[in-house]
Amino acid sequence: MLTLYHNPHSRSMIVHYMLHELGEPFEIEPIDLKAGDQKKPDFLSLNPMGKIPVLRDDDVIVTEAPAILTYLADKYSKGGLAPAIDAPDRARYLKWMFFYGSCFEPAMVDISLKRDTPPSMAGWGKPADVLDTLSAALIPGPWLLGDSFSAADVLIGSGIGYMLGFNVLPERPEYVAYWERIQARPAHKAAKAADAATLAG
Numbered sequence: 186m187l188t189l190y191h192n193p194h195s196r197s198m199i200v201h202y203m204l205h206e207l208g209e210p211f212e213i214e215p216i217d218l219k220a221g222d223q224k225k226p227d228f229l230s231l232n233p234m235g236k237i238p239v240l241r242d243d244d245v246i247v248t249e250a251p252a253i254l255t256y257l258a259d260k261y262s263k264g265g266l267a268p269a270i271d272a273p274d275r276a277r278y279l280k281w282m283f284f285y286g287s288c289f290e291p292a293m294v295d296i297s298l299k300r301d302t303p304p305s306m307a308g309w310g311k312p313a314d315v316l317d318t319l320s321a322a323l324i325p326g327p328w329l330l331g332d333s334f335s336a337a338d339v340l341i342g343s344g345i346g347y348m349l350g351f352n353v354l355p356e357r358p359e360y361v362a363y364w365e366r367i368q369a370r371p372a373h374k375a376a377k378a379a380d381a382a383t384l385a386g
């Protein structure tokens with residue numbers, strides 16, 4: 186059985202959405218971030234970083250959202266959400282799975298804090314280049330791999346939605362249209378509805 190340690194107001198919503206795309210049964214272990222559940226010894230034994238998401242797959246623990254999505258897509262999507270290991274698109278797919286943590290997130294922090302990290306020191310270079318790289322990948326779309334929706338869209342699409350919501354990402358038409366396409370997916374609607382029901386108590 187798959188168990189997601191989850192709080193709807195956190196990055197674990199990316200994995201929650203992914204689980205709905207997969208259609209695989211799973212359980213939620215609620216984490217109260219304000220109460221500090223993520224810093225308690227039992228939780229730290231799963232993830233010493235004291236952060237969610239954490240996924241348990243029977244005896245296997247996976248942490249870090251991009252790693253969890255990569256794991257789930259490879260193990261459970263029967264090729265539906267990740268190109269096969271020898272498919273030509275696998276390289277492009279992996280690039281986006283790594284781009285999220287190594288370029289997208291740090292660039293968003295730079296923009297949010299109005300911080301100028303020297304581009305030659307930063308692995309993500311200039312935030313403007315991150316924005317333009319995303320734009321070029323999303324035109325014409327509909328997905329990062331063209332016509333094939335993949336776990337990379339679950340990851341990058343969720344990040345784009347989150348950052349548009351926080352007014353960190355500029356409202357470029359290609360970002361807004363992509364986020365609308367993600368939100369129109371039945372799995373995204375189902376994940377959102379499940380979180381809303383939990384929050385309503």
Ligand SMILES: N[C@@H](CCC(=O)N[C@@H](CS)C(=O)NCC(=O)O)C(=O)O
Nearest residue numbers: 195196223235236237238249250251
């Ligand atoms: N690099 C991690 C980031 C996880 C993360 O920052 N989680 C936040 C919630 S969005 C968290 O658990 N914060 C609680 C804390 O730092 O105490 C990933 O991609 O999974």
